[in-house]
Amino acid sequence: MRLSQLFTKTTKNVPADETARNAQLLIQAGFIHKEMAGVYAYLPLGLRVLENIKRVVREEMNGLGGQELIMSSLQRQELWEVTDRWSDENVDIWFKSELKNGTPIGFGWSHEEPITDMMKNFISSYRDVPVSVYQFQTKLRNELRAKSGIMRGREFVMKDMYSYSRNDEEHQAFYDAVTKAYLRIFERAGLGDITYLTFASGGAFTQFSHEFQTILEAGEDIIYVDKSKKLAVNKEVYTDEVLKQVGLEKSELEEVKAAEVGNIFSFGTAKSEQLGLYLTDETGSKQAVVLGSYGIGVTRLMGVVAEHFADDRGLVWPVEIAPAQIILVRLGDNPEVVKQADELYNKLTGQSVAVLYDERDMRAGEKFADADLMGIPYRVVISEKTQAAGAYELKVRRSGEVKQVGEAELFETLDAKP
RNA sequence: CGGGGAGUGGCGCAGUCCGGUAGCGCACGCGGUUUGGGACCGCGGGGUCGCAGGUUCAAAUCCUGUCUCCCCGACCA
Numbered sequence: 001m002r003l004s005q006l007f008t009k010t011t012k013n014v015p016a017d018e019t020a021r022n023a024q025l026l027i028q029a030g031f032i033h034k035e036m037a038g039v040y041a042y043l044p045l046g047l048r049v050l051e052n053i054k055r056v057v058r059e060e061m062n063g064l065g066g067q068e069l070i071m072s073s074l075q076r077q078e079l080w081e082v083t084d085r086w087s088d089e090n091v092d093i094w095f096k097s098e099l100k101n102g103t104p105i106g107f108g109w110s111h112e113e114p115i116t117d118m119m120k121n122f123i124s125s126y127r128d129v130p131v132s133v134y135q136f137q138t139k140l141r142n143e144l145r146a147k148s149g150i151m152r153g154r155e156f157v158m159k160d161m162y163s164y165s166r167n168d169e170e171h172q173a174f175y176d177a178v179t180k181a182y183l184r185i186f187e188r189a190g191l192g193d194i195t196y197l198t199f200a201s202g203g204a205f206t207q208f209s210h211e212f213q214t215i216l217e218a219g220e221d222i223i224y225v226d227k228s229k230k231l232a233v234n235k236e237v238y239t240d241e242v243l244k245q246v247g248l249e250k251s252e253l254e255e256v257k258a259a260e261v262g263n264i265f266s267f268g269t270a271k272s273e274q275l276g277l278y279l280t281d282e283t284g285s286k287q288a289v290v291l292g293s294y295g296i297g298v299t300r301l302m303g304v305v306a307e308h309f310a311d312d313r314g315l316v317w318p319v320e321i322a323p324a325q326i327i328l329v330r331l332g333d334n335p336e337v338v339k340q341a342d343e344l345y346n347k348l349t350g351q352s353v354a355v356l357y358d359e360r361d362m363r364a365g366e367k368f369a370d371a372d373l374m375g376i377p378y379r380v381v382i383s384e385k386t387q388a389a390g391a392y393e394l395k396v397r398r399s400g401e402v403k404q405v406g407e408a409e410l411f412e413t414l415d416a417k418p
Numbered sequence: 419c420g421g422g423g424a425g426u427g428g429c430g431c432a433g434u435c436c437g438g439u440a441g442c443g444c445a446c447g448c449g450g451u452u453u454g455g456g457a458c459c460g461c462g463g464g465g466u467c468g469c470a471g472g473u474u475c476a477a478a479u480c481c482u483g484u485c486u487c488c489c490c491g492a493c494c495a
Contacts, residue, residue, distance in 0.1 A: 012456065013430040013444060017487055037487065092493075110495075144419070144493060152494090201495085209495075220494090265495070293495080331454065365455035372455090385454070393454095 038146025
C-alpha cells in the first residue's frame with residue numbers, strides 16, 4: 001500500500017478523551033476511530049491487524065477441526081427465557097429492542113443459547129459428534145462503564161467456539177487440545193512469555209473455568225502467577241483450598257495485574273438439557289450432549305498487544321500480526337532513488353510481502369516518526385545516501401537496531417526471495 | 419449506579435471567576451526558503467462556544483434543565 005493513497009493520517013496531538021495507552025496510540029496512528037464511549041471503528045491499518053489476528057486464530061481453530069460460521073446479532077427472547085438469561089435482573093448487559101409488531105428481540109452479547117439451539121437441527125446421533133463450530137462475531141454489551149480503550153468496549157469482536165461431545169472423556173480431550181491451541185495463538189501474537197493459563201471461577205456448571213491472562217499493568221484482573229509452572233490463579237478463586245486442589249504453593253505465587261485475553265468453559269450437560277440437545281447412543285438410549293465454550297477477545301487481544309509492546313515512540317507490532325511487515329521509506333524524488341524504491345516495492349508485493357510504501361513528499365523526520373508510531377516491524381530507507389553507500393538501511397522497530405544490508409540479507413529478513 | 423472532572427474550527431488548548439465584535443498551537447490552502455528524526459518565514463480559509471430555555475441593551479462567560487465524554491469506585495461467563 002502506498003502511503004500517499006492512504007486516507008488516514010497520523011497526529012501529534014494525543015486525544016483528550018482517552019487515557020488508555022492503547023487507544024491513544026491507535027487513534028494517533030490512524031488505526032481506529034472512536035465513535036462513542038466503548039465503540040470504535042477499525043480503519044485500514046487497524047483492520048489489517050484485526051484480520052491478521054483472525055487469520056492466526058482461524059488457522060488454529062481449523063486445526064482443531066472447528067468449522068466456521070456466523071450466527072446472527074438479533075436474538076429471540078423466548079430462547080433466552082428457556083435458560084433464564086433474558087431478564088435484566090439476571091443479565092444486566094442486554095441491549096434490547098423490538099420488532100415493528102412489538103416482538104421483543106435482543107442484541108447478541110453471547111451466542112451460547114442460539115448456537116446450541118441451532119445445533120439441535122444437526123446433532124441427533126453419537127455419529128454426529130464430536131463437532132465444534134466457531135465464529136468471529138461482534139458482541140454487543142451494554143456495559144455500565146466503558147474503559148481501557150479497545151480492551152473493554154460495548155461493541156467488540158470475539159471469537160467464540162462451541163464443542164459438542166458425547167461424554168466427559170471426549171469433551172476433555174477436546175478441551176485440552178483447545179488449551180494448547182490457545183497457548184499457540186498467544187505465542188504467535190507475541191504474548192507467549194507473559195500469558196498464563198489461569199484457574200478461574202467455573203460458574204454454575206463446573207468448579208473451574210480456565211482463563212488466559214496476560215500480565216499487563218493496564219489489565220483489570222488480579223491474578224497470582226507461578227512463573228516456573230506457568231500457571232496462575234485468579235483472585236476471585238484464590239483460597240488455600242483451591243491452591244491445594246490445583247497444586248500450587250502460596251510461597252511460589254506472585255500477585256500481578258493481568259488482562260483476560262481468553263476464557264474456556266466446560267458446561268457439562270446442564271445447558272444441553274435446558275435447551276433440549278440430546279443424542280442417541282449405540283444402545284438407542286438418549287443422552288444429553290456435553291458442551292464446551294471457548295472465547296478469545298479478538299479486539300481486546302489487539303489492544304493488549306498494542307499496550308504491551310508500545311514504547312515512547314509509539315506502537316510496536318509483532319511480525320505475525322503487524323499491518324505490514326515492512327515500511328519502505330523513500331527519501332527525495334531523485335529518479336534513480338524512485339526507480340530503486342519502486343522496484344523493491346514491486347518485488348516484495350509480488351511475493352505477498354505486506355509493504356507500506358512511504359513515497360509521500362514529506363521530510364525525513366516526519367516519515368521516520370510515522371514509521372515508528374505505526375509500529376511496522378522493519379523499516380527500509382532508500383535515498384541518495386543509501387545509493388551512494390550501495391546498501392539498504394534496515395531498522396528493526398522493536399530493538400531500534402539500524403544496519404546496512406544487501407539485498408540478500410534484506411530478503412532473508414523478510415522471508416522472501418530476491 | 420455513587421463520587422469527581424470536562425464539553426470552545428478536524429485535533430490539542432486559552433478565554434468563563436469579573437458579561438462588551440472568539441484567540442493560540444497542530445492540521446489544511448497559496449508563495450518562498452529548506453530537505454536524514456515531526457523545519458522556517460509570509461499570506462489565507464475554517465468555529466450558531468454540546469443542546470434547550472431564562473436573565474440582560476448585550477451571554478462562550480450569569481441562572482435552570484438536559485445530553486455527552488473522561489477518571490475513581492461498584493459491576494463484569
